[in-house]
Amino acid sequence: MSRGEILKAVEQSLAHLQGIFADEAEVVIADARYGFISGLLKDVIKKPPIERVALSDKIDRVVVDRWLGIPLFLGVMYGVFQFVFTLSVPFMDWIDAAFGWLGERVSGIGGWGGSLLADGVIGGVGSVLIFVPPIFLLFIAIAVLEDCGYMARAAFVMDRVMHKIGLHGRSFIPMILGFGCNIPGIMACRTIENPKDRLTTILVNPFMSCGARLPIFVLLAGYFFADHAGLAVFSMYIIGIVVAMIMALIFRKTLFRGASGHFVMELPPYRRPTVRGVLTHMWERGRLFLRKAGTIIFAVVVVIWLLDYTGALEPIGRAFAPIFAPCGFGQWEAAVSLVFGFLAKEVVVGAMGTLFAAEEGVLGSAIATQLGWTPLVAFAFMVFCLLYVPCIAAVATIKSETNSWKWPIFSVAYTTAIAWIAAALIFQVGGLFVG
Amino acid sequence: MDRKGLHELRPGEKGTIVKIGGVGGVHRRLLDMGLVSGSEVEVERVAPLGDPIEVRIKGYHLSLRKEEASDIQVEMQ
Numbered sequence: 476m477s478r479g480e481i482l483k484a485v486e487q488s489l490a491h492l493q494g495i496f497a498d499e500a501e502v503v504i505a506d507a508r509y510g511f512i513s514g515l516l517k518d519v520i521k522k523p524p525i526e527r528v529a530l531s532d533k534i535d536r537v538v539v540d541r542w543l544g545i546p547l548f549l550g551v552m553y554g555v556f557q558f559v560f561t562l563s564v565p566f567m568d569w570i571d572a573a574f575g576w577l578g579e580r581v582s583g584i585g586g587w588g589g590s591l592l593a594d595g596v597i598g599g600v601g602s603v604l605i606f607v608p609p610i611f612l613l614f615i616a617i618a619v620l621e622d623c624g625y626m627a628r629a630a631f632v633m634d635r636v637m638h639k640i641g642l643h644g645r646s647f648i649p650m651i652l653g654f655g656c657n658i659p660g661i662m663a664c665r666t667i668e669n670p671k672d673r674l675t676t677i678l679v680n681p682f683m684s685c686g687a688r689l690p691i692f693v694l695l696a697g698y699f700f701a702d703h704a705g706l707a708v709f710s711m712y713i714i715g716i717v718v719a720m721i722m723a724l725i726f727r728k729t730l731f732r733g734a735s736g737h738f739v740m741e742l743p744p745y746r747r748p749t750v751r752g753v754l755t756h757m758w759e760r761g762r763l764f765l766r767k768a769g770t771i772i773f774a775v776v777v778v779i780w781l782l783d784y785t786g787a788l789e790p791i792g793r794a795f796a797p798i799f800a801p802c803g804f805g806q807w808e809a810a811v812s813l814v815f816g817f818l819a820k821e822v823v824v825g826a827m828g829t830l831f832a833a834e835e836g837v838l839g840s841a842i843a844t845q846l847g848w849t850p851l852v853a854f855a856f857m858v859f860c861l862l863y864v865p866c867i868a869a870v871a872t873i874k875s876e877t878n879s880w881k882w883p884i885f886s887v888a889y890t891t892a893i894a895w896i897a898a899a900l901i902f903q904v905g906g907l908f909v910g
Numbered sequence: 911m912d913r914k915g916l917h918e919l920r921p922g923e924k925g926t927i928v929k930i931g932g933v934g935g936v937h938r939r940l941l942d943m944g945l946v947s948g949s950e951v952e953v954e955r956v957a958p959l960g961d962p963i964e965v966r967i968k969g970y971h972l973s974l975r976k977e978e979a980s981d982i983q984v985e986m987q
Contacts, residue, residue, distance in 0.1 A: 506946050506948075513968075739939045741973075743971075
């Protein structure tokens, strides 16, 4: 039978069924299925598992309470960030110390080989591996929230807000994941059924400030906003969220007009998460970051080292620098680090470190004295780093998730345009007040 | 008997489903999740921001937006 004949036969059967049951085939099938299920349940179930359900109900009375629901949600998010950033500090210190020790050993070799190993490979890989603790801890926290059943409640509490800005309750988890790394964030958009909701969520996900941007903020805020460093870093997260909301709204009014997907979703009973389940989740997402670290970032670091070693870095920077002049950071060193930051944002700090041949501890003052940056310039630079081009691995993920080159190219273009406009606005308008 | 859209029920109110409306994906999804005529449904609570709502059906908890609930006709008990 040909395709046309099959479809014709299907239509005839549907009409036939509709004539008999006076209802759509879909409804008839659902009725029959649930009729059969409830009959079967009556036969086989003796004592329904009431206890756990009752406990779950009690928990829900508090967790999604009219007044407590939102403060509790904010509290959980705050708790997750505290957990991640406090617990990762000692691990990060160990990794830092281990790579420092290794670098010292290797630099004794001397020559270009020693330099490549010490400054390129060990320095570069170390600067990436240092993010493994916070990213993996964030994935653990998210896995716990998912497996215990809280994530469904979070979507329930937040759907109204997400719906208002044109997203979906389910967009919420990918956005939170984006704070760890945009790659799993973009991949998590697979759970969003409606294509318009999904594309919008993918396109605004890179504005969620990922772990790779944090060292840029920590470095610059630590030096230029010493007493208010925490506030300056926090403001980056807020700016990212606000830009994501505005862009989501714009996309849903222009590119992706039309109804958003439904929110018919089970709220499962609360369960105790298993160690195995949590670790599996963590690994499935975290290995994407490790793979990126092992391939792209490694290659980039070696290329930068090579360009630097042969003196080719400066001309590249000088070619790009004028573009950034209206934003306040039109120096070739800044341009170099931004251009390579496209490959991976953690490289921005690493590139500056290589250029000024400065350890992280004194890098801030090196930037201030050698580039003549003011706090205003530093802030504009931070905003640019926050908003411009998701890293190349995230762009590649957008390509594979949307199965087209259109969206990754669009993403690169529009985020860079927004970043440039925002940074230029901050520098130009801010200059009127700060002088 | 009093007929209403499911979205009009207040927390604690119960009804029996008499008709499932909606189009395409939503319609199918509602059926898949066990919202079929004859089933008893109870509104448990409304989300803190007023939407969506949580209902109990076939012994489990389901959340849906008021917009989707308005596609479901129930007979009040």
